[in-house]
Amino acid sequence: MTPARLDELLGMPPIPRGTWAREAVYLSPAAARGGRDPEATAGRLRALPGIEDVRVRPGGFLEIVVAVPGELVTEIAPAAVPGTPVTGVPPWEDLPGTWANPGFVVRYAHVRAVAVQRWAAELGVGGRFRPELLDGRLDRAVLRVLAEAYGRRTSRDPGWAAYAGRLALAYHDAFEGAGALPVGDEEPSPLHAARVRLARAVRDVLAEALAAVGGTAPDRM
CATH class of the missing domain: 3.30.70 (Alpha-Beta Plaits)
Structure with missing residues:
Protein backbone atom coordinates (compact mmCIF):
# COMPACT_ATOMS: atom_id res chain seq x y z
CA MET A 1 0.00 0.00 0.00
CA VAL A 68 5.28 -3.16 3.63
CA PRO A 69 6.47 0.44 3.81
CA GLY A 70 9.07 -0.19 1.10
CA GLU A 71 6.32 -0.38 -1.52
CA LEU A 72 6.24 3.40 -1.68
CA VAL A 73 9.55 3.30 -3.55
CA THR A 74 7.77 1.87 -6.60
CA GLU A 75 5.84 5.09 -7.21
CA ILE A 76 8.84 7.43 -7.01
CA ALA A 77 10.32 8.41 -10.35
CA PRO A 78 12.08 11.47 -11.77
CA ALA A 79 9.75 14.46 -11.77
CA ALA A 80 8.11 14.94 -15.16
CA VAL A 81 8.40 18.71 -14.76
CA PRO A 82 11.23 20.24 -12.72
CA GLY A 83 10.11 22.05 -9.62
CA THR A 84 9.68 25.81 -9.92
CA PRO A 85 12.56 27.53 -8.12
CA VAL A 86 11.52 29.14 -4.86
CA THR A 87 11.69 32.93 -5.10
CA GLY A 88 13.45 34.99 -2.48
CA VAL A 89 15.71 32.14 -1.39
CA PRO A 90 19.39 32.29 -2.41
CA PRO A 91 20.63 29.18 -4.26
CA TRP A 92 22.55 26.69 -2.17
CA GLU A 93 26.31 26.89 -2.44
CA ASP A 94 28.61 23.91 -2.96
CA LEU A 95 31.22 25.26 -0.56
CA PRO A 96 32.26 24.93 2.13
CA GLY A 97 32.22 21.15 1.92
CA THR A 98 31.17 20.63 5.51
CA TRP A 99 28.17 19.08 7.25
CA ALA A 100 27.15 22.58 8.36
CA ASN A 101 26.47 23.55 4.73
CA PRO A 102 23.08 22.21 3.55
CA GLY A 103 24.06 22.68 -0.09
CA PHE A 104 26.98 20.30 0.36
CA VAL A 105 25.00 17.81 2.47
CA VAL A 106 22.18 17.49 -0.06
CA ARG A 107 24.35 17.45 -3.16
CA TYR A 108 26.71 14.89 -1.62
CA ALA A 109 23.74 12.64 -0.81
CA HIS A 110 22.62 12.93 -4.44
CA VAL A 111 26.13 12.08 -5.63
CA ARG A 112 26.20 9.01 -3.37
CA ALA A 113 22.79 7.83 -4.58
CA VAL A 114 23.88 8.23 -8.21
CA ALA A 115 27.15 6.40 -7.52
CA VAL A 116 25.24 3.46 -6.03
CA GLN A 117 23.40 3.03 -9.33
CA ARG A 118 26.67 3.09 -11.26
CA TRP A 119 28.53 0.71 -8.94
CA ALA A 120 25.56 -1.67 -8.72
CA ALA A 121 25.58 -2.07 -12.49
CA GLU A 122 29.31 -2.80 -12.44
CA LEU A 123 28.92 -5.39 -9.66
CA GLY A 124 25.92 -7.14 -11.17
CA VAL A 125 23.43 -6.14 -8.46
CA GLY A 126 19.94 -6.58 -9.82
CA GLY A 127 16.87 -8.75 -9.95
CA ARG A 128 13.28 -8.37 -8.81
CA PHE A 129 12.66 -5.60 -6.31
CA ARG A 130 11.46 -7.02 -2.99
CA PRO A 131 10.22 -4.08 -0.92
CA GLU A 132 9.67 -6.21 2.19
CA LEU A 133 13.45 -6.48 2.58
CA LEU A 134 13.73 -2.76 3.36
CA ASP A 135 12.98 -3.46 6.99
CA GLY A 136 16.20 -2.46 8.75
CA ARG A 137 16.29 0.54 11.04
CA LEU A 138 18.26 2.74 8.64
CA ASP A 139 16.25 1.66 5.61
CA ARG A 140 13.00 2.47 7.39
CA ALA A 141 14.35 5.88 8.44
CA VAL A 142 14.91 6.75 4.78
CA LEU A 143 11.49 5.40 3.84
CA ARG A 144 9.87 7.53 6.54
CA VAL A 145 11.24 10.71 4.96
CA LEU A 146 10.53 9.53 1.41
CA ALA A 147 6.91 8.94 2.44
CA GLU A 148 6.47 12.71 2.59
CA ALA A 149 7.45 13.22 -1.06
CA TYR A 150 4.01 12.40 -2.48
CA GLY A 151 2.22 14.95 -0.33
CA ARG A 152 4.88 17.59 -0.88
CA ARG A 153 4.59 17.21 -4.65
CA THR A 154 0.91 18.12 -4.41
CA SER A 155 1.32 20.87 -1.81
CA ARG A 156 1.23 24.61 -2.51
CA ASP A 157 4.07 25.06 -0.01
CA PRO A 158 6.19 21.90 -0.22
CA GLY A 159 9.12 23.21 1.85
CA TRP A 160 11.67 21.43 -0.32
CA ALA A 161 14.76 22.98 1.27
CA ALA A 162 14.27 21.72 4.83
CA TYR A 163 12.86 18.44 3.53
CA ALA A 164 15.86 17.78 1.28
CA GLY A 165 18.20 18.28 4.21
CA ARG A 166 16.34 15.71 6.30
CA LEU A 167 16.24 13.19 3.47
CA ALA A 168 19.93 13.71 2.74
CA LEU A 169 20.96 13.12 6.34
CA ALA A 170 18.84 9.97 6.59
CA TYR A 171 20.37 8.66 3.39
CA HIS A 172 23.94 9.42 4.49
CA ASP A 173 23.29 7.28 7.58
CA ALA A 174 21.89 4.46 5.45
CA PHE A 175 24.71 4.71 2.91
CA GLU A 176 27.28 4.29 5.66
CA GLY A 177 25.45 1.82 7.89
CA ALA A 178 23.22 -0.24 5.58
CA GLY A 179 25.30 -0.89 2.50
CA ALA A 180 23.60 -1.29 -0.86
CA LEU A 181 26.59 -3.01 -2.45
CA PRO A 182 28.39 -6.30 -1.79
CA VAL A 183 31.77 -6.03 -0.10
CA GLY A 184 34.81 -8.17 -0.87
CA ASP A 185 33.78 -11.68 -1.92
CA GLU A 186 30.17 -11.14 -0.90
CA GLU A 187 27.65 -12.11 -3.56
CA PRO A 188 24.96 -9.65 -4.66
CA SER A 189 21.73 -10.39 -2.81
CA PRO A 190 18.07 -9.37 -3.05
CA LEU A 191 18.69 -7.02 -0.11
CA HIS A 192 21.40 -5.25 -2.07
CA ALA A 193 19.01 -4.90 -4.99
CA ALA A 194 16.31 -3.47 -2.74
CA ARG A 195 18.70 -0.90 -1.29
CA VAL A 196 19.87 0.08 -4.76
CA ARG A 197 16.25 0.73 -5.67
CA LEU A 198 15.86 2.78 -2.49
CA ALA A 199 18.91 4.83 -3.45
CA ARG A 200 17.35 5.50 -6.86
CA ALA A 201 14.26 6.90 -5.18
CA VAL A 202 16.44 9.14 -3.01
CA ARG A 203 18.29 10.32 -6.11
CA ASP A 204 15.05 11.25 -7.89
CA VAL A 205 13.53 13.12 -4.96
CA LEU A 206 16.74 15.02 -4.14
CA ALA A 207 17.12 16.05 -7.78
CA GLU A 208 13.59 17.45 -7.72
CA ALA A 209 14.20 19.26 -4.45
CA LEU A 210 17.46 20.75 -5.68
CA ALA A 211 15.74 22.03 -8.82
CA ALA A 212 13.06 23.63 -6.65
CA VAL A 213 15.61 25.58 -4.61
CA GLY A 214 17.46 26.71 -7.68
CA GLY A 215 20.37 24.32 -7.40
CA THR A 216 22.05 21.65 -9.49
CA ALA A 217 22.07 17.92 -8.83
CA PRO A 218 25.63 16.75 -9.60
CA ASP A 219 26.63 13.17 -10.37
CA ARG A 220 30.13 13.63 -8.99
CA MET A 221 31.87 16.00 -6.59
Missing part, protein backbone atom coordinates in the same frame (compact mmCIF):
# COMPACT_ATOMS: atom_id res chain seq x y z
CA THR A 2 1.46 3.34 -1.12
CA PRO A 3 0.66 7.04 -0.51
CA ALA A 4 -0.77 7.40 -4.02
CA ARG A 5 -3.05 4.42 -3.51
CA LEU A 6 -4.23 5.75 -0.14
CA ASP A 7 -4.88 9.13 -1.75
CA GLU A 8 -7.00 7.38 -4.37
CA LEU A 9 -8.97 5.53 -1.69
CA LEU A 10 -9.43 8.43 0.70
CA GLY A 11 -9.49 11.45 -1.57
CA MET A 12 -6.52 13.23 -0.03
CA PRO A 13 -2.80 12.50 0.52
CA PRO A 14 -2.02 10.62 3.74
CA ILE A 15 0.41 12.14 6.22
CA PRO A 16 3.26 9.93 7.49
CA ARG A 17 3.58 9.96 11.27
CA GLY A 18 6.09 8.72 13.83
CA THR A 19 9.55 7.35 13.21
CA TRP A 20 8.47 4.14 11.44
CA ALA A 21 11.03 2.26 13.51
CA ARG A 22 8.39 -0.31 14.53
CA GLU A 23 5.41 0.40 12.30
CA ALA A 24 4.78 2.54 9.24
CA VAL A 25 1.87 4.84 10.08
CA TYR A 26 -0.05 7.31 7.95
CA LEU A 27 -2.56 9.73 9.43
CA SER A 28 -5.65 10.71 7.44
CA PRO A 29 -8.46 13.14 8.30
CA ALA A 30 -10.35 12.14 5.13
CA ALA A 31 -13.14 10.23 6.89
CA ALA A 32 -13.75 13.04 9.38
CA ARG A 33 -13.82 15.75 6.70
CA GLY A 34 -15.83 13.81 4.16
CA GLY A 35 -18.82 13.20 6.39
CA ARG A 36 -18.22 9.46 6.29
CA ASP A 37 -18.41 7.07 9.20
CA PRO A 38 -14.78 6.69 10.36
CA GLU A 39 -15.41 3.21 11.76
CA ALA A 40 -16.92 2.02 8.50
CA THR A 41 -14.08 3.55 6.50
CA ALA A 42 -11.55 1.89 8.81
CA GLY A 43 -13.27 -1.46 8.34
CA ARG A 44 -13.10 -1.20 4.57
CA LEU A 45 -9.43 -0.28 4.70
CA ARG A 46 -8.55 -3.17 7.02
CA ALA A 47 -9.87 -5.60 4.41
CA LEU A 48 -7.46 -4.37 1.75
CA PRO A 49 -4.14 -6.07 0.98
CA GLY A 50 -1.16 -4.13 2.23
CA ILE A 51 -2.99 -2.71 5.26
CA GLU A 52 -1.82 -4.10 8.59
CA ASP A 53 -4.12 -2.13 10.87
CA VAL A 54 -6.37 0.94 10.99
CA ARG A 55 -7.03 2.79 14.23
CA VAL A 56 -9.75 5.40 14.66
CA ARG A 57 -8.57 8.38 16.69
CA PRO A 58 -10.50 11.25 18.31
CA GLY A 59 -12.10 13.53 15.74
CA GLY A 60 -12.47 10.71 13.23
CA PHE A 61 -8.84 10.70 12.22
CA LEU A 62 -7.50 7.40 10.94
CA GLU A 63 -4.09 5.93 11.71
CA ILE A 64 -3.29 3.55 8.88
CA VAL A 65 -0.48 1.04 9.38
CA VAL A 66 0.88 -0.36 6.12
CA ALA A 67 2.38 -3.84 6.02
Whole structure:
Protein backbone atom coordinates (compact mmCIF):
# COMPACT_ATOMS: atom_id res chain seq x y z
CA MET A 1 0.00 0.00 0.00
CA THR A 2 1.46 3.34 -1.12
CA PRO A 3 0.66 7.04 -0.51
CA ALA A 4 -0.77 7.40 -4.02
CA ARG A 5 -3.05 4.42 -3.51
CA LEU A 6 -4.23 5.75 -0.14
CA ASP A 7 -4.88 9.13 -1.75
CA GLU A 8 -7.00 7.38 -4.37
CA LEU A 9 -8.97 5.53 -1.69
CA LEU A 10 -9.43 8.43 0.70
CA GLY A 11 -9.49 11.45 -1.57
CA MET A 12 -6.52 13.23 -0.03
CA PRO A 13 -2.80 12.50 0.52
CA PRO A 14 -2.02 10.62 3.74
CA ILE A 15 0.41 12.14 6.22
CA PRO A 16 3.26 9.93 7.49
CA ARG A 17 3.58 9.96 11.27
CA GLY A 18 6.09 8.72 13.83
CA THR A 19 9.55 7.35 13.21
CA TRP A 20 8.47 4.14 11.44
CA ALA A 21 11.03 2.26 13.51
CA ARG A 22 8.39 -0.31 14.53
CA GLU A 23 5.41 0.40 12.30
CA ALA A 24 4.78 2.54 9.24
CA VAL A 25 1.87 4.84 10.08
CA TYR A 26 -0.05 7.31 7.95
CA LEU A 27 -2.56 9.73 9.43
CA SER A 28 -5.65 10.71 7.44
CA PRO A 29 -8.46 13.14 8.30
CA ALA A 30 -10.35 12.14 5.13
CA ALA A 31 -13.14 10.23 6.89
CA ALA A 32 -13.75 13.04 9.38
CA ARG A 33 -13.82 15.75 6.70
CA GLY A 34 -15.83 13.81 4.16
CA GLY A 35 -18.82 13.20 6.39
CA ARG A 36 -18.22 9.46 6.29
CA ASP A 37 -18.41 7.07 9.20
CA PRO A 38 -14.78 6.69 10.36
CA GLU A 39 -15.41 3.21 11.76
CA ALA A 40 -16.92 2.02 8.50
CA THR A 41 -14.08 3.55 6.50
CA ALA A 42 -11.55 1.89 8.81
CA GLY A 43 -13.27 -1.46 8.34
CA ARG A 44 -13.10 -1.20 4.57
CA LEU A 45 -9.43 -0.28 4.70
CA ARG A 46 -8.55 -3.17 7.02
CA ALA A 47 -9.87 -5.60 4.41
CA LEU A 48 -7.46 -4.37 1.75
CA PRO A 49 -4.14 -6.07 0.98
CA GLY A 50 -1.16 -4.13 2.23
CA ILE A 51 -2.99 -2.71 5.26
CA GLU A 52 -1.82 -4.10 8.59
CA ASP A 53 -4.12 -2.13 10.87
CA VAL A 54 -6.37 0.94 10.99
CA ARG A 55 -7.03 2.79 14.23
CA VAL A 56 -9.75 5.40 14.66
CA ARG A 57 -8.57 8.38 16.69
CA PRO A 58 -10.50 11.25 18.31
CA GLY A 59 -12.10 13.53 15.74
CA GLY A 60 -12.47 10.71 13.23
CA PHE A 61 -8.84 10.70 12.22
CA LEU A 62 -7.50 7.40 10.94
CA GLU A 63 -4.09 5.93 11.71
CA ILE A 64 -3.29 3.55 8.88
CA VAL A 65 -0.48 1.04 9.38
CA VAL A 66 0.88 -0.36 6.12
CA ALA A 67 2.38 -3.84 6.02
CA VAL A 68 5.28 -3.16 3.63
CA PRO A 69 6.47 0.44 3.81
CA GLY A 70 9.07 -0.19 1.10
CA GLU A 71 6.32 -0.38 -1.52
CA LEU A 72 6.24 3.40 -1.68
CA VAL A 73 9.55 3.30 -3.55
CA THR A 74 7.77 1.87 -6.60
CA GLU A 75 5.84 5.09 -7.21
CA ILE A 76 8.84 7.43 -7.01
CA ALA A 77 10.32 8.41 -10.35
CA PRO A 78 12.08 11.47 -11.77
CA ALA A 79 9.75 14.46 -11.77
CA ALA A 80 8.11 14.94 -15.16
CA VAL A 81 8.40 18.71 -14.76
CA PRO A 82 11.23 20.24 -12.72
CA GLY A 83 10.11 22.05 -9.62
CA THR A 84 9.68 25.81 -9.92
CA PRO A 85 12.56 27.53 -8.12
CA VAL A 86 11.52 29.14 -4.86
CA THR A 87 11.69 32.93 -5.10
CA GLY A 88 13.45 34.99 -2.48
CA VAL A 89 15.71 32.14 -1.39
CA PRO A 90 19.39 32.29 -2.41
CA PRO A 91 20.63 29.18 -4.26
CA TRP A 92 22.55 26.69 -2.17
CA GLU A 93 26.31 26.89 -2.44
CA ASP A 94 28.61 23.91 -2.96
CA LEU A 95 31.22 25.26 -0.56
CA PRO A 96 32.26 24.93 2.13
CA GLY A 97 32.22 21.15 1.92
CA THR A 98 31.17 20.63 5.51
CA TRP A 99 28.17 19.08 7.25
CA ALA A 100 27.15 22.58 8.36
CA ASN A 101 26.47 23.55 4.73
CA PRO A 102 23.08 22.21 3.55
CA GLY A 103 24.06 22.68 -0.09
CA PHE A 104 26.98 20.30 0.36
CA VAL A 105 25.00 17.81 2.47
CA VAL A 106 22.18 17.49 -0.06
CA ARG A 107 24.35 17.45 -3.16
CA TYR A 108 26.71 14.89 -1.62
CA ALA A 109 23.74 12.64 -0.81
CA HIS A 110 22.62 12.93 -4.44
CA VAL A 111 26.13 12.08 -5.63
CA ARG A 112 26.20 9.01 -3.37
CA ALA A 113 22.79 7.83 -4.58
CA VAL A 114 23.88 8.23 -8.21
CA ALA A 115 27.15 6.40 -7.52
CA VAL A 116 25.24 3.46 -6.03
CA GLN A 117 23.40 3.03 -9.33
CA ARG A 118 26.67 3.09 -11.26
CA TRP A 119 28.53 0.71 -8.94
CA ALA A 120 25.56 -1.67 -8.72
CA ALA A 121 25.58 -2.07 -12.49
CA GLU A 122 29.31 -2.80 -12.44
CA LEU A 123 28.92 -5.39 -9.66
CA GLY A 124 25.92 -7.14 -11.17
CA VAL A 125 23.43 -6.14 -8.46
CA GLY A 126 19.94 -6.58 -9.82
CA GLY A 127 16.87 -8.75 -9.95
CA ARG A 128 13.28 -8.37 -8.81
CA PHE A 129 12.66 -5.60 -6.31
CA ARG A 130 11.46 -7.02 -2.99
CA PRO A 131 10.22 -4.08 -0.92
CA GLU A 132 9.67 -6.21 2.19
CA LEU A 133 13.45 -6.48 2.58
CA LEU A 134 13.73 -2.76 3.36
CA ASP A 135 12.98 -3.46 6.99
CA GLY A 136 16.20 -2.46 8.75
CA ARG A 137 16.29 0.54 11.04
CA LEU A 138 18.26 2.74 8.64
CA ASP A 139 16.25 1.66 5.61
CA ARG A 140 13.00 2.47 7.39
CA ALA A 141 14.35 5.88 8.44
CA VAL A 142 14.91 6.75 4.78
CA LEU A 143 11.49 5.40 3.84
CA ARG A 144 9.87 7.53 6.54
CA VAL A 145 11.24 10.71 4.96
CA LEU A 146 10.53 9.53 1.41
CA ALA A 147 6.91 8.94 2.44
CA GLU A 148 6.47 12.71 2.59
CA ALA A 149 7.45 13.22 -1.06
CA TYR A 150 4.01 12.40 -2.48
CA GLY A 151 2.22 14.95 -0.33
CA ARG A 152 4.88 17.59 -0.88
CA ARG A 153 4.59 17.21 -4.65
CA THR A 154 0.91 18.12 -4.41
CA SER A 155 1.32 20.87 -1.81
CA ARG A 156 1.23 24.61 -2.51
CA ASP A 157 4.07 25.06 -0.01
CA PRO A 158 6.19 21.90 -0.22
CA GLY A 159 9.12 23.21 1.85
CA TRP A 160 11.67 21.43 -0.32
CA ALA A 161 14.76 22.98 1.27
CA ALA A 162 14.27 21.72 4.83
CA TYR A 163 12.86 18.44 3.53
CA ALA A 164 15.86 17.78 1.28
CA GLY A 165 18.20 18.28 4.21
CA ARG A 166 16.34 15.71 6.30
CA LEU A 167 16.24 13.19 3.47
CA ALA A 168 19.93 13.71 2.74
CA LEU A 169 20.96 13.12 6.34
CA ALA A 170 18.84 9.97 6.59
CA TYR A 171 20.37 8.66 3.39
CA HIS A 172 23.94 9.42 4.49
CA ASP A 173 23.29 7.28 7.58
CA ALA A 174 21.89 4.46 5.45
CA PHE A 175 24.71 4.71 2.91
CA GLU A 176 27.28 4.29 5.66
CA GLY A 177 25.45 1.82 7.89
CA ALA A 178 23.22 -0.24 5.58
CA GLY A 179 25.30 -0.89 2.50
CA ALA A 180 23.60 -1.29 -0.86
CA LEU A 181 26.59 -3.01 -2.45
CA PRO A 182 28.39 -6.30 -1.79
CA VAL A 183 31.77 -6.03 -0.10
CA GLY A 184 34.81 -8.17 -0.87
CA ASP A 185 33.78 -11.68 -1.92
CA GLU A 186 30.17 -11.14 -0.90
CA GLU A 187 27.65 -12.11 -3.56
CA PRO A 188 24.96 -9.65 -4.66
CA SER A 189 21.73 -10.39 -2.81
CA PRO A 190 18.07 -9.37 -3.05
CA LEU A 191 18.69 -7.02 -0.11
CA HIS A 192 21.40 -5.25 -2.07
CA ALA A 193 19.01 -4.90 -4.99
CA ALA A 194 16.31 -3.47 -2.74
CA ARG A 195 18.70 -0.90 -1.29
CA VAL A 196 19.87 0.08 -4.76
CA ARG A 197 16.25 0.73 -5.67
CA LEU A 198 15.86 2.78 -2.49
CA ALA A 199 18.91 4.83 -3.45
CA ARG A 200 17.35 5.50 -6.86
CA ALA A 201 14.26 6.90 -5.18
CA VAL A 202 16.44 9.14 -3.01
CA ARG A 203 18.29 10.32 -6.11
CA ASP A 204 15.05 11.25 -7.89
CA VAL A 205 13.53 13.12 -4.96
CA LEU A 206 16.74 15.02 -4.14
CA ALA A 207 17.12 16.05 -7.78
CA GLU A 208 13.59 17.45 -7.72
CA ALA A 209 14.20 19.26 -4.45
CA LEU A 210 17.46 20.75 -5.68
CA ALA A 211 15.74 22.03 -8.82
CA ALA A 212 13.06 23.63 -6.65
CA VAL A 213 15.61 25.58 -4.61
CA GLY A 214 17.46 26.71 -7.68
CA GLY A 215 20.37 24.32 -7.40
CA THR A 216 22.05 21.65 -9.49
CA ALA A 217 22.07 17.92 -8.83
CA PRO A 218 25.63 16.75 -9.60
CA ASP A 219 26.63 13.17 -10.37
CA ARG A 220 30.13 13.63 -8.99
CA MET A 221 31.87 16.00 -6.59
